[in-house]
Amino acid sequence: MQELKSIYEITKNFDGFLFDAYGVLVDEQGLLEGATELLSHLESIGKPFWMLTNGSSKTVADTVKRYRNMGLPFSVDNVITSGALLSDCLDQLTEPGQAIGVLGTEGSHQLVRDAGRCPVAITESKDFDILVIANQTDYDFVPALDAALSLAIDRIDRGLNFTVVLTNPDLFYPKGENRFGITAGSVSLILEECLKLRYGSLPPNRIIKLGKPFPPMFREAERRAGSKRLVMVGDQIYTDIKGANDYGFQSVLVATGLTGREMLDSLDDSLKPSYFVNHLKES
Template sequence: MTDTKIPGTPRSRPDASERELHTAYDTALLDLDGVVYAGGDALPHAVASLRAAEADGMGLAYVTNNAARTPETVAGHLTSLGVPADASEVVTSAQAVARVIADDVPAGSRVLCSGGEGLRVALRERGLVPVDSADDGPVAVVQGYGGPDMRWALVSEAALAVSRGVPWYASNTDLTIPSGRGIMPGNGTAVEVVRLAAGREEGPVVAGKPLPPMHRETILRTGARRPLVVGDRLDTDIEGAYAGGVDSLLVLTGVTTPAVLLAARPDHRPTYVAADLRGLLVPHPEVVRDGDGWRCGGVRALVRDGRLAVEGEGDALDGLRALCAAAWTDAGEGRCGLPADEALERLGLGA
């Protein structure tokens, strides 16, 4: 591993690791949707990769912004897919926001819960009482993803309470969530509905990724000393790792496309890049300066005539890593706006 970054330091290229990542880090902090599964079904290579990493001694923790399900339910789902998991290995944004609320209000307080069973269980775990109506005397309002069957009435009650000035919290504000059928609305969409309906300019106190309460919850529950965040989203998984000062692996099985990765702002640039979770089990090649460009493996990337370009032949992911170096170096502390469609097509990665 090289060039490990700290918060506030722009990353100019993906890092290298001479060791397989599952032996270089003690715990993988894995996002679920878009990383391990999509729409409930395991993603290709996910189960075999996780079983191999765990068998070799790597700790696995499942860290999700999805607040709908309880840790027991998530662990049961993972086990059914072939990845044996215990509820203690699951950390949710519901748990993180429940801890934040419990720090702010007296024990036994009523909290209007606009969310699913996972959020209700997390509130009870912290000695709070979930209620359903703005007329039930809540001292706080909390929103969390309630699944595709989320009741509109709960969103309406949350809006009523927030409009009355009740303190407002959210497990997370992800606008979308991946599914087996495509991208669906996430909790952030419901949060925006409440904000608009309540006439609020500012949003709620948020606990989930990429914010510190989620990182704190994860470290408290896992005890990880050298964690590696593994995710598919730049604005939650990778930004959360950056904010926490820990390394990250982006897998391209979820919402982030190669083109979006090339345009990533500094706090959205991952330490490592892989096609899928097999990236945990292999070393990662070095990206090196090569004249006016960057080389990884047999592929060289550079800026030519105002566009990102690639030369040579080699692995497509090596080419993407080299392109990241060319794009991020050109962008510095901003976003790269150079066209990359031709370079990505040449690598077989599309736009």
């Protein structure tokens, strides 16, 4: 691991840059220092960049609109969300028009519609065998999770299929200085651990995970870039850094989000970033 004084030291070393959103470019308070300046610099030297976000509460168009309103130069061509991977995943699991249970926002429901399926609220229907866990908000948490667990156990006990598609594997995220919140990964983890307690283990592919650190998002980034000489800039070891390292990308840990420098010495080498930097500012 190389410790950088500035991320600008490596801007010419790669064919493209991949950025996480929360904790790297923004938090719930707004833009993080240095974000817009770094992206402008990359544009000026002809280096393409993409946002890779596990967020799946909005459509890609709405995600782009939100970040452009904050002053970040993104378009639908260089934003890859975990929700955008949903269509290909569902094509492998279901026929068009099938009902899909959804835990998430209206934007999460729209992602399922855009994939050619019919989203249903889990507390209103039991006529589905695939549950998409996309977000932790905009539904009555405990009743919805109770309904999901009950339906999963009922179907598994009867020898029927029940598959969870988790678009956002993040467990928590930075909301601002010393403030954090849980995400969809924590919702799925509750369900997963309950099912493990009942059945001992879960069959392969019972829970399908799409976002970082899993390969689909990095595979899509490589496809768009036409190169594997990419570097992932993130703030989370077990999603951004591990995912990039496992896929064969270089990685940069920036200390403006969940992980500080003090954690790195105790990590296995496979989890350490290629580079560490305190922030995205030029100096």
